[in-house]
């Protein structure tokens with residue numbers, strides 16, 4: 001079977017981490033007898049430099065013809081002065097819209113060997129296994145009116161019940177397949193959109209009687225994530241809160257570089273690490289490719305119905321960490337049995353462990 005994959009490295013550390021993810025993708029293609037036709041396209045700052053647009057027409061055509069999109073990262077300070085409509089980030093937002101991916105799954109899984117290195121106490125983070133379901137196509141990211149002059153600026157938070165309903169369904173069915181607990185996060189004590197959010201989520205919940213639904217205000221959720229992260233299973237929230245809380249949760253996993261993501265619901269899945277372009281370390285071989293490689297695992301699960309391959313990638317990541325391999329971001333000073341490795345070396349180790357799980 002042949003599947004088309006759009007490969008969009010983007011900016012900063014994007015190309016470095018995506019090169020490793022690509023090797024894992026090609027390797028699993030061979031192992032599971034699938035042909036992945038991988039075609040590279042430009043997005044973000046790289047696309048602005050080449051095509052004067054953060055999501056140029058050739059990339060749009062490529063993504064439209066693909067079953068899945070693998071993306072590195074977008075953004076660089078050098079584009080800070082461009083108007084919003086021309087910034088690298090706009091390319092990613094437009095791509096999400098183009099694909100129609102309204103639900104962004106962001107799992108936060110704490111690999112055991114990293115629990116001791118977390119800035120949060122080991123007994124608090126050990127065993128954390130939660131998933132954010134972030135609404136991805138609505139809210140203040142896209143709401144109108146939206147404008148700015150010298151002394152006044154406006155952004156608009158808008159949600160329709162339909163937008164809340166469809167993402168809530170994804171979250172409830174995910175919770176149903178896991179530990180059956182769903183936390184819905186809002187600011188219903190202040191925001192009208194949050195009142196609608198809360199009511200709509202409760203209404204969808206009637207179709208999932210086995211799932212226990214809890215509501216939390218976002219400020220409280222931000223605190224509970226650090227105090228009792230193990231109390232969470234699936235967390236559903238709006239676009240902006242999901243963006244903020246998932247970076248916070250990166251601390252639990254040891255580094256934001258650990259987190260993968262999948263954006264689903266549209267005609268082709270979009271897979272990208274949660275971390276950004278990290279221009280400060282771009283080109284230094286220090287970036288952690290695990291978030292990107294984990295995103296390939298999510299692609300196997302959600303776009304290609306290859307749960308075995310997804311599991312194999314996840315286990316290989318776990319084994320690499322068990323063996324002590326660490327990129328700079330997850331290296332803990334003073335701890336025993338660690339080997340500091342480059343982006344490439346981490347990719348090598350994970351590929352080897354995908355190929356020979358018992359090595």
Ligand code: IPM
Nearest residue numbers: 074075089092093243274276
């Ligand atoms: C993310 C990023 C993006 C977002 C930016 C780059 C537009 O921070 O995927 O979390 O805010 O959604």
Ligand code: MN
Nearest residue numbers: 243244247274
């Ligand atoms: Mn973010």
